[in-house]
Each structure stands twice: as C-alpha cells, then as structure tokens.
C-alpha cells in the first residue's frame with residue numbers, strides 16, 4: 834500500500850498513477866528511473882586499470898642496473914625478463930593492465946646495461 838502525495842488516497846504498490854486523482858506516484862517513477870539508470874550504472878563503476886607490477890619491476894631493475902653500472906649486469910637480466918613478461922601480460926589483458934611505457938623503459942635500459950656489461954667484460958680481459 835502506498836499513499837498518493839497529491840490526494841492521500843491509498844494505492845496498490847507499484848501502481849504508476851493514483852487511482853483517486855491520476856497523479857503520477859513517486860514510487861512508480863523511482864522504480865522506472867532506476868530501471869533506465871541501471872544499464873548506465875553498470876558502465877560507470879568500471880574496474881580501474883592496474884599498473885603491472887612486472888612493468889614496475891622491470892623499470893626499477895633496468896634503470897637501477899644502469900645506475901650501478903659495474904654490477905648492474907646481475908639486475909639487467911631479470912629486468913629484461915620482467916619487461917618481456919610485463920609487455921606480454923599487458924597486451925593480453927585488453928586494457929586491464931597498464932605500464933607499457935615502464936616495461937619498455939625497463940627493457941631498453943636492461944638491454945643497454947647487458948651490452949655495456951659485455952663490453953666492459955671484453956675490455957677487461
């Protein structure tokens with residue numbers, strides 16, 4: 834039972850208009866507006882894309898290895914591996930994972946450090 838705000842007469846629950854005066858009942862209005870809003874609402878709370886942990890790790894290992902050039906070799910290799918794994922996962926996530934730039938940065942610096950490390954090794958022999 835719901836009461837009409839216009840005339841106060843009792844109406845059946847879910848009735849679109851008042852049987853007494855024909856005024857549109859607020860509960861019916863609310864229910865219909867909820868129905869039209871629900872497809873929109875399901876779009877709104879989209880899961881935010883997550884930054885790939887592997888991409889961050891790759892970036893840290895890659896740049897970190899360059900910073901400590903002498904022994905950076907040790908960190909550059911896992912950095913490159915993480916970078917490749919991160920890019921693969923970001924690609925297959927379909928937008929759920931972010932961090933392409935980080936992973937690419939980690940890869941580039943990782944490879945650079947490996948090259949520098951090899952160059953250093955060859956020169957030291």
Ligand SMILES: [Zn+2]
Pocket residue numbers: 837838839840841842851852853854855856
């Ligand atoms: Zn009424």
